[in-house]
Amino acid sequence: MLDVFVGASNTITSMGFSTAEHVERIKANQIGIRIYPGGNLYPTPVPLSLIDSQGLLDLFRKCLNKTNPDLQLDSFTRSEMLHILSISDVLKNSGVNITDSRTLIILATLKGNMDLIGGKNRPPAIEPDRVYLWKWSEFLGSFFNSSNKPVVVSNACVSGLLAIIIGSRLIKAGKYDHVIAAGGDILTEFAVSGFQSFQSLSPNPCKPFDAARDGLSLGEGCGSILLSRHHSLCGIPEKIVVAGGSCTNDAHHISGPLRSGESFCVAIRRALEEASLDPPDIDYISAHGTGTDYYDETEAKALSLAGLERVPVNSFKGYFGHTLGAAGIIESALAIASMRNNKLFKSAGFENPGTSQPINILTDHAVKEVNHCLKTASGFGGCNTAVVFRKI
Amino acid sequence: MRTQADPFPSKMELLITRYVKLQDGRVWLNGIVEYVSELGSANELFRSVYRHYRTDYPKFFKMDNLCKLAFLSAEILLRGTDVLQKYPAEQIGIILENASSSLEYDQKHLESVRDRDKYFPSPSVFVYTIPNIMVAEIAIRHQMKGENAVFISEQFDPELIDHYVSELFRNQRVSCCLSGWVECYRDHYQSFLFIIEEKDKIKRCKGVQEYVTLNILNVERLFKGKPI
Amino acid sequence: MIEDLINKLKGEIIRELEMENMTPEELDPEAPLFGEGGLGLDSIDVLELVVLLEQNYGLKIQASKEGREIFYSIRTIAEYIRAHQKE
Numbered sequence: 001m002l003d004v005f006v007g008a009s010n011t012i013t014s015m016g017f018s019t020a021e022h023v024e025r026i027k028a029n030q031i032g033i034r035i036y037p038g039g040n041l042y043p044t045p046v047p048l049s050l051i052d053s054q055g056l057l058d059l060f061r062k063c064l065n066k067t068n069p070d071l072q073l074d075s076f077t078r079s080e081m082l083h084i085l086s087i088s089d090v091l092k093n094s095g096v097n098i099t100d101s102r103t104l105i106i107l108a109t110l111k112g113n114m115d116l117i118g119g120k121n122r123p124p125a126i127e128p129d130r131v132y133l134w135k136w137s138e139f140l141g142s143f144f145n146s147s148n149k150p151v152v153v154s155n156a157c158v159s160g161l162l163a164i165i166i167g168s169r170l171i172k173a174g175k176y177d178h179v180i181a182a183g184g185d186i187l188t189e190f191a192v193s194g195f196q197s198f199q200s201l202s203p204n205p206c207k208p209f210d211a212a213r214d215g216l217s218l219g220e221g222c223g224s225i226l227l228s229r230h231h232s233l234c235g236i237p238e239k240i241v242v243a244g245g246s247c248t249n250d251a252h253h254i255s256g257p258l259r260s261g262e263s264f265c266v267a268i269r270r271a272l273e274e275a276s277l278d279p280p281d282i283d284y285i286s287a288h289g290t291g292t293d294y295y296d297e298t299e300a301k302a303l304s305l306a307g308l309e310r311v312p313v314n315s316f317k318g319y320f321g322h323t324l325g326a327a328g329i330i331e332s333a334l335a336i337a338s339m340r341n342n343k344l345f346k347s348a349g350f351e352n353p354g355t356s357q358p359i360n361i362l363t364d365h366a367v368k369e370v371n372h373c374l375k376t377a378s379g380f381g382g383c384n385t386a387v388v389f390r391k392i
Numbered sequence: 393m394r395t396q397a398d399p400f401p402s403k404m405e406l407l408i409t410r411y412v413k414l415q416d417g418r419v420w421l422n423g424i425v426e427y428v429s430e431l432g433s434a435n436e437l438f439r440s441v442y443r444h445y446r447t448d449y450p451k452f453f454k455m456d457n458l459c460k461l462a463f464l465s466a467e468i469l470l471r472g473t474d475v476l477q478k479y480p481a482e483q484i485g486i487i488l489e490n491a492s493s494s495l496e497y498d499q500k501h502l503e504s505v506r507d508r509d510k511y512f513p514s515p516s517v518f519v520y521t522i523p524n525i526m527v528a529e530i531a532i533r534h535q536m537k538g539e540n541a542v543f544i545s546e547q548f549d550p551e552l553i554d555h556y557v558s559e560l561f562r563n564q565r566v567s568c569c570l571s572g573w574v575e576c577y578r579d580h581y582q583s584f585l586f587i588i589e590e591k592d593k594i595k596r597c598k599g600v601q602e603y604v605t606l607n608i609l610n611v612e613r614l615f616k617g618k619p620i
Numbered sequence: 621m622i623e624d625l626i627n628k629l630k631g632e633i634i635r636e637l638e639m640e641n642m643t644p645e646e647l648d649p650e651a652p653l654f655g656e657g658g659l660g661l662d663s664i665d666v667l668e669l670v671v672l673l674e675q676n677y678g679l680k681i682q683a684s685k686e687g688r689e690i691f692y693s694i695r696t697i698a699e700y701i702r703a704h705q706k707e
Contacts, residue, residue, distance in 0.1 A: 003608050030611050043508055045509060078623065104558065110522055111493075111498070111521075117495070117498045117499060117502055118499070118506075131495070132491070132493075132495070133493055133544040134491060134493065134544055134545050134546040137544070138546075149545070151545075151552060152543060152544040152545065153541060153542070153543060153544075154493055154523050154542055154543075154544050155521065155522075155523075155524045155525065155527075155540075155541055156522050156524050156543050162541060166541065166556065169555065169556065169559045169560070169563070170555065170559070172559065172563075173555060173556075173558070173559040173562070175555050189496070189502075189505055190501065190502055190505075190521075193501075193504075193505045193511075193513040193518075194501060194513060194518035194519075195523065196513065197513035197514060197515040197518050197667065197671070198518065198519075198667060199667065199670070199682065199683050199684065207598045225527070246481060246539070246565070247539050247540060247541065248537055248538060248539070248540075249486070249528065249531040249536065249538065249540045250526075250531075250537070251481065251531040251532050251534075251535045251536060251537045252532065253528075253532070253663070254472060254519055254525050254528045254529065254532070254664070255519050255663065255664055256662075256663050257516075263537055266482055266537070270565075273564075287538040293684065298613065304403070379524075380522060380524075380525070380528075381522065381525050381527060381528035382528050382531060382532070383524065383527075383528075384539060450639070450640060450641075452640075453638045453639075453640040454637075454638045474703050512671055512674065513671075513676045514671055515663050515667040515668060516637075516638075516665075516667075516668050517669070519664060599651065
């Protein structure tokens with residue numbers, strides 16, 4: 001059975017344009033969620049985590065000047081700029097050739113070019129078809145001269161973590177040697193108004209697992225991570241592998257979770273089984289933890305049912321919100337950073353336990369040897385995913 | 393990629409034991425036309441199919457058309473089979489592909505917030521603005537709790553299904569899988585859904601038709617209605 | 621008359637919640653809308669009723685705090701509207 005190594009990563013949110021930048025800001029207890037006044041994104045003030053647009057343009061211009069100086073900025077959408085920057089960063093920091101036929105890009109997103117859905121205000125240089133995820137992915141694939149058409153996963157908020165699972169499985173099946181799993185979603189009125197219709201947005205920065213939690217905070221984000229058979233091409237000295245992964249379905253309700261946590265627990269147990277690990281072997285959990293009443297409660301129940309209630313756990317969403325398609329990738333990248341440095345980060349926004357099943361939420365940054373990490377995610381449509389990363 | 397020698401040959405033989413297609417007003421089951429309707433719109437056709445198959449599921453009427461198509465296709469596919477009794481719920485997977493995602497309802501949702509004076513986004517519309525809800529509707533109806541994923545591609549990609557689903561079986565992530573293509577945007581709809589099982593787990597009965605081996609070529613042929 | 625409001629609500633609810641094959645006569649205004657033994661409405665239906673009350677009656681509800689009481693039955697919804705709607 002071959003190993004699938006985790007390699008270089010990139011993360012882009014309000015907290016910066018690289019994984020290293022995120023780690024520094026998290027260490028300094030900075031938070032990227034701000035109250036935005038009523039405007040384009042929503043009629044009234046709402047907390048959001050938005051990527052610095054000027055910073056994005058400056059970095060992308062630099063990136064384009066190096067690789068394709070003949071192309072104009074206005075022929076790229078915001079989502080495309082983010083994905084190109086993110087994937088380019090991973091390529092720069094690893095030894096993988098993206099044009100190789102044994103390399104695959106997997107893209108995870110809910111809405112891709114979300115800003116093209118209405119068809120209005122479309123920049124003339126961008127064809128209307130780029131609203132389709134297959135066209136968006138084709139555009140990104142051709143930018144990198146990828147030999148293989150990117151695979152697109154659109155599976156609600158588990159898309160990012162599922163992309164890592166799928167990538168790992170395709171490598172184990174012998175179909176590819178390297179996978180770049182990239183995920184991202186921008187924010188427009190489409191998303192903000194939609195989540196507001198569910199009354200699921202908090203009027204303040206979100207507080208995952210906290211007793212006073214009252215909703216999630218949306219965040220823009222894009223992340224990429226390299227998976228490879230060959231550690232020598234990964235770009236990081238540590239040997240960290242995808243040891244197990246699983247995706248289950250509650251088969252209960254299209255938007256609400258199965259509150260017993262049963263199905264989520266099955267996903268967690270299966271990931272552990274595949275990794276040949278028992279609950280006491282897990283050193284740290286990077287949870288989904290959105291800050292909503294039912295989803296956090298369900299996740300706590302699932303972790304408890306799986307025998308993981310004592311394992312130090314955090315959610316990253318208190319720092320930069322729920323980044324939808326990017327969440328599983330960005331948060332995995334940060335969990336891997338914790339594994340590499342043997343440093344755990346506190347769960348931002350958490351003060352008092354607020355779930356019926358107690359779990360061990362990190363209230364401070366901590367030093368701890370992390371050899372086995374569990375990453376979880378769940379989403380609309382009853383899907384639950386779990387991945388175990390192992391340091392070897 | 394398909395021409396390279398596969399260093400990881402799958403030892404198990406996987407079979408397509410049943411398949412359904414919905415397109416151009418017709419329903420095919422295992423390649424035979426079962427129902428024909430002259431009705432033009434997707435809306436009208438789906439209602440007509442729902443009634444023809446005497447379905448009793450009030451939640452159907454809340455679904456968007458993509459989910460209605462997925463739901464009906466799965467309903468026809470699974471009716472009369474013992475698949476749901478034979479395999480544990482957590483071992484049954486749903487792996488689907490689609491082209492337009494949920495674009496029709498994406499546009500509908502955006503329309504509802506176009507006018508700041510009449511700003512009433514609806515949760516029952518927004519929930520259908522992600523394509524994996526079609527998996528959820530099938531899962532809820534038939535209590536299928538295993539591996540699930542929705543892939544997006546411009547055309548039906550049998551290679552991706554073959555590679556990914558075969559790996560799920562090889563690693564015992566699933567014992568049975570519902571897979572295929574469900575695409576719907578306005579009145580353009582097309583579905584092709586099939587059940588995959590391991591050869592060793594199927595009891596051969598006298599008179600039962602020969603099943604088709606799961607491979608890229610066979611899936612393509614069934615999709616296009618060509619002889620195997 | 622509250623009975624007029626109840627009848628109006630019945631039509632609106634059937635339409636908004638896509639209750640196919642349900643007629644206003646079949647809807648019992650006293651019957652619980654949610655849960656076992658009720659009409660079987662779910663969490664999305666609660667939120668749709670929130671939208672209905674805002675759109676048609678100008679009333680804003682926090683589903684998680686007030687929803688359970690207000691949306692108990694069609695009658696309790698009508699009573700809430702009567703009590704809170706500005707003239």
